[in-house]
Amino acid sequence: MDGMMIEEDDDCPELVPIDAASGPAADQIPVTIITGYLGAGKTTLLNYILTEQHNKRIAVILNEFGEGSALEKSLAVSHAGELYEEWLELRNGCLCCSVKDNGLKAIENLMEKKGKFDYILLETTGLADPGAVASMFWVDAELGSDIYLDGIVTVIDAKYGLQQLTEEKADGLINEAARQIAVADLTIINKTDLVNEEELTQIRDAVRSINGLVKILETQKSRVDLSEVLDLHSFDSKDGANLAEKLQLVKSTRPHLDKTILTVTFEVAGDLPEDALNVFIQDLLWEKMFKNKEGKPMTVIRLKGIVSFAGKAHQMMLQGVHELYELNETPQLWEENRRINRLVFIGRNLDKDILQEQFISAVVQGAKKN
Numbered sequence: 001m002d003g004m005m006i007e008e009d010d011d012c013p014e015l016v017p018i019d020a021a022s023g024p025a026a027d028q029i030p031v032t033i034i035t036g037y038l039g040a041g042k043t044t045l046l047n048y049i050l051t052e053q054h055n056k057r058i059a060v061i062l063n064e065f066g067e068g069s070a071l072e073k074s075l076a077v078s079h080a081g082e083l084y085e086e087w088l089e090l091r092n093g094c095l096c097c098s099v100k101d102n103g104l105k106a107i108e109n110l111m112e113k114k115g116k117f118d119y120i121l122l123e124t125t126g127l128a129d130p131g132a133v134a135s136m137f138w139v140d141a142e143l144g145s146d147i148y149l150d151g152i153v154t155v156i157d158a159k160y161g162l163q164q165l166t167e168e169k170a171d172g173l174i175n176e177a178a179r180q181i182a183v184a185d186l187t188i189i190n191k192t193d194l195v196n197e198e199e200l201t202q203i204r205d206a207v208r209s210i211n212g213l214v215k216i217l218e219t220q221k222s223r224v225d226l227s228e229v230l231d232l233h234s235f236d237s238k239d240g241a242n243l244a245e246k247l248q249l250v251k252s253t254r255p256h257l258d259k260t261i262l263t264v265t266f267e268v269a270g271d272l273p274e275d276a277l278n279v280f281i282q283d284l285l286w287e288k289m290f291k292n293k294e295g296k297p298m299t300v301i302r303l304k305g306i307v308s309f310a311g312k313a314h315q316m317m318l319q320g321v322h323e324l325y326e327l328n329e330t331p332q333l334w335e336e337n338r339r340i341n342r343l344v345f346i347g348r349n350l351d352k353d354i355l356q357e358q359f360i361s362a363v364v365q366g367a368k369k370n
């Protein structure tokens, strides 16, 4: 079955199976989530985008948690004790709004201005779990037809990033800075002016050890080439061919600073039975059934893969954030006799050997038994 799988839960909003089309519909607007630890440079990045000339009509939703810039403050209008959202049109064609909550309401409100913008950037608070925000786009039936999630961008402080990543958390609690890197499609290591080459290498290695898939940019004052940040198509299968190539280059990582979050990848040749694959993923994501050598449950934050199903000429793309995942057909065809399934898991307490063994016995061999 193509489309989204989600754990049944009373708290869930109305669910719709996501269409298994290879890419978003032409009139859907991409949304990029901008996240990053407190003070990393998210607002600087968004202000830069809002004031640069780039011929793009971008709607930016600023999160006003934290100190906030002058621009942010000027936008937050208090109205009878409540904050009401006001969209401002800026000189370079951008729209801007400042919000207190997770921004979903602002997006709904923004949709009334459809036609005035082509892209949405949503900043989350420094302590938010961007995966949770991303998941909301996946399951919100109403928004799902208007917008699609293009990617998650995490801004990292070159100077304090390492310290933030190594902050000890009480047992069982996840390091937020590490989680934001784990879930990212792109990381921007910002404030490179404040570190030397050696420190920069350390933070780069730390990022890479958590997320073996993520692209890394390095900036001062969050000055990026917009084309490297927008239109990543991280969650749809439009770039299926790209993903297959990219996954080939990913390597499993070793525990580095945050000992609990890392990347595990492996490949298995041949066709996979779809049902067994679904059961395996659900056991992993929902039931947290697999444990590492210390008996700690493996928790996946991000999941990506290219898999092969019997009788399907096209490659299938597997995507997951936290407990949500989807399997979609890509436009990419398998070459004759060269069907290689590649899976990448980013998460906590992952043990490559155990995960691979479980995968082979449940999905590959399990199928042969039936």
Ligand SMILES: Nc1nc2c(ncn2[C@@H]2O[C@H](COP(=O)(O)OP(=O)(O)OP(=O)(O)O)[C@@H](O)[C@H]2O)c(=O)[nH]1
Pocket: 036, 037, 038, 039, 040, 041, 042, 043, 044, 045, 065, 066, 067, 068, 069, 125, 126, 155, 190, 191, 192, 193, 194, 219, 220, 221, 222
């Ligand atoms: N030296 C230096 N300072 C920077 C750079 N980029 C941003 N800053 C400064 O760092 C501070 C924090 O930047 P913000 O963009 O507000 O960070 P943020 O991630 O939005 O912060 P919160 O909203 O509090 O989560 C500001 O004073 C910026 O001027 C940089 O590349 N180098």
